[in-house]
Amino acid sequence: MTASTTDHSAALAFTPAPAPASASTAPRLTSLSHGGGCGCKIAPGVLSQILAQSGSAGLLPPELLVGLETADDAAVYRLNDQQALVATTDFFMPIVDDPFEFGRIAATNALSDVYAMGGRPIMALALVAMPVNQLPLATIGEILRGGQAVCRAAGIPIAGGHTIDSVEPIYGLVAMGLVHPERVRKNAGAQPGDLLILGKPLGVGVYSAALKKDQLSPAHYRAMIASTTQLNTPGPLLAELPGVHAITDVTGFGLAGHALEMARGAAASLQLDWASVPLLPGVAELAAAGCLTGASARNWAGYGADVQLAAQLPALAQSLLTDPQTSGGLLVACAPDSAAAVLEIFAREGFEQAAVIGQVQAGRPGLQVRAAGR
CATH class of the missing domain: 3.30.1330.10 (PurM-like, N-terminal domain)
Structure with missing residues (x-):
């Protein structure tokens, strides 16, 4: 270089x-x-x-x-x-x-x-x-x-x-x-009791598979471009909040893979509520039609042993949790009383679909995915 x-x-x-x-x-x-x-x-x-x-x-x-x-x-x-x-x-x-x-x-x-x-x-x-x-x-x-x-x-x-x-x-x-x-935010700082907030919806890998098959509509292509070219500018603003303990971005290993990295770094268990995870428009339907990447299966083969999926989850949840995200969203672990401020920063920066998707718990490092929250 x-x-x-x-x-x-x-x-x-x-x-x-x-x-x-x-x-x-x-x-x-x-x-x-x-x-x-x-x-x-x-x-x-x-x-x-x-x-x-x-x-x-x-x-x-x-x-x-x-x-x-x-x-x-x-x-x-x-x-x-x-x-x-x-x-x-x-x-x-x-x-x-x-x-x-x-x-x-x-x-x-x-x-x-x-x-x-x-x-x-x-x-x-x-x-x-x-x-x-x-x-x-x-x-x-x-x-x-x-x-x-x-x-x-x-x-x-x-x-x-x-x-x-x-x-x-x-x-x-x-x-x-x-x-x-003092404002460096590692992927390893999550604490038991923290809430997990995702900044961008999932589905870029599904969109890319559909594009290769000429099955991606113009509207979904525009959604793909809008998501993948949106700079993750909330990062430094979130780092100014003392209640934000960890940040990472969700990219090629999918939401499950990068959540596992956060869990291992914190020596804690992460629990996701699948019903709260935002998806890009039409992603569920495209995935059901077979628009999935080979990377999704490789991701599951690499870390699936550390992921517990609830029996009530939809059949495609595994593929979407492992869907490789290109230029994906920030995954944030924060104290519950900071969640409103985190969501406000996301909204102010143009990330309207940011959502609370789970929590951090004490326990063996791993990932549990429920069909819905309590």
């Missing part, structure tokens, strides 16, 4: 190089990738094995406030008593065919990890891997323009990056932000 713009041309200097594709012969973006969005993530069970083999020994300075310990959303490094640096990276293959929207979605998703730690983004670096002989240069430019549009909306520059020629189109960001050390 480098922030030098002079590196870009060198990274693409391959000899000999056939002429780039023209717009008239260009393939659909999604046809060039074996998976899309956060559904590209390595399955959780496989990832655990890889990380176990890599070892955790190494330099761990006291300034490193958040590292690999609880699979948190970003690393956090204390700079001084007032500032800590939040650093993260995220990239993936196309989830939609519109290059501008793909760039917007990927950039929004990458910045989400900074917000989830309670930080405010300050700048980003672009990660660009493109099949330059299959995609028109104008298409690649639109992907980058989409990412730039999101960063402008977040009030930050894309200050550099790195590019390579690749067999599949990949775009994302290295994102950096700042947070007061």
Whole structure:
């Protein structure tokens, strides 16, 4: 990785190089990738094995406030008593065919990890891997323009990056932000008695599967774009509330997977009320019609042993709980007397469907899903 713009041309200097594709012969973006969005993530069970083999020994300075310990959303490094640096990276293959929207979605998703730690983004670096002989240069430019549009909306520059020629189109960001050390919100701080609040409805993976099958309506496509390009700006505002104990964002491992990470980090049990979990419009019907991703099944295979599903749950609940979310919502654990303030912040920032979906309980780390609340 480098922030030098002079590196870009060198990274693409391959000899000999056939002429780039023209717009008239260009393939659909999604046809060039074996998976899309956060559904590209390595399955959780496989990832655990890889990380176990890599070892955790190494330099761990006291300034490193958040590292690999609880699979948190970003690393956090204390700079001084007032500032800590939040650093993260995220990239993936196309989830939609519109290059501008793909760039917007990927950039929004990458910045989400900074917000989830309670930080405010300050700048980003672009990660660009493109099949330059299959995609028109104008298409690649639109992907980058989409990412730039999101960063402008977040009030930050894309200050550099790195590019390579690749067999599949990949775009994302290295994102950096700042947070007061006392306002860092890990995924491991949940406490027994806390309520769980979800900021965005589920169903992006179902939408993406329907899109690949040409079964996604224009209205549902618009809902998909609106959800995946909505910046998780409530994060730093929520971190200012003393009653907010933990925050994470729901992405490729699905709601169940990221809730389990929160449970393990807190050494507590999380209980979800399925009837309270918000869904994007039409998701239940599309899932019933078979619009499900392979990542959903891989997610369940990786962590399903730690999830208890109530017998009364609808048949598709498991698939929707494991549905990979691209640029998903924040999952917040807060004291009950802070729930109203949390929901007010979500509403003020444009997250009208944010909802209380469960609670944290003392007990063995795991996830229990009930059909409805008490």
